[in-house]
Amino acid sequence: MFEGITLGQYVPGQSFIHRLDPRTKILCAFLAMLAVLVANRPVAIILLTLLTLLFTGLSGLSLRLVAGTLRPFRVILAVTFILQVFFTPGEALLALGPLAVSREGLELGAVILWRLTLLVVISSLLTLTTSPVKLTAGLESLLTPLQRFGVPAHELAMMMTIALRFVPTLLEEAGQVYRAQQSRGAAFTRGGPVRRLQGVIPLLVPLFAGAFRRAEDLTTAMEIRCYRGGANRTRMHQLKFSRNDWLVLLLACLTLAVILALRWWG
Structure with missing residues (x-):
């Protein structure tokens, strides 16, 4: 899928x-x-x-x-x-x-x-x-030129990039959950529209739980490394x-x- x-x-x-x-x-x-x-x-x-x-x-x-x-x-x-x-x-x-x-x-x-x-x-x-x-x-x-108007350039760039970066990870995890639920007899493609929507719930619950867990792990990792946004940062x-x-x-x-x-x- x-x-x-x-x-x-x-x-x-x-x-x-x-x-x-x-x-x-x-x-x-x-x-x-x-x-x-x-x-x-x-x-x-x-x-x-x-x-x-x-x-x-x-x-x-x-x-x-x-x-x-x-x-x-x-x-x-x-x-x-x-x-x-x-x-x-x-x-x-x-x-x-x-x-x-x-x-x-x-x-x-x-x-x-x-x-x-x-x-x-x-x-x-x-x-x-x-x-x-x-x-x-x-x-x-x-x-960066928009910073003079109060736009947080670094934070916005980091937020958009992290969102893009985790799309493949979430898709891979969704595939794993989908196959695991299928092996347990979950019906994702059988029955009428209502039953198919009900069958998606066992897929969404662990997927959202995993997404929140990854977000918390990422936050902890950034805090441990003393991440402070774009202030006084240099680039290699x-x-x-x-x-x-x-x-x-x-x-x-x-x-x-x-x-x-x-x-x-x-």
């Missing part, structure tokens, strides 16, 4: 994308997601898809590994597509009782489905190619932009500019 899900994992490597500064990857991911949200023409969606495939290839990651990040969202993707197909008014192609499949619904559903897929893949490329330590450093560096490796970082950032900015031009003047 939980095998093959790679959400939040980091895959070590020495590819072109791995070697980029974490700030570059964070900014490019943000610009790419913004471009996906504002794109409203087929040529724009095709351009973003080609660029996503290009950077997936440059990351050295297999398509199967990247596709595994879509598994936790497959229900959301399917429901979103179905809702658009049946509830978007337009030219009816097929009638199923009171519901009708419209041509406009199919087109809109396909566009939204593809947008959501690109968003998940782009964010996954960021986490798959950036270690939690570098991700924290990059987020903290980008948020200082972040520095390279020529490749500037080129990738320029490409991301140009891509967003082209998408905006196609939206308003195309």
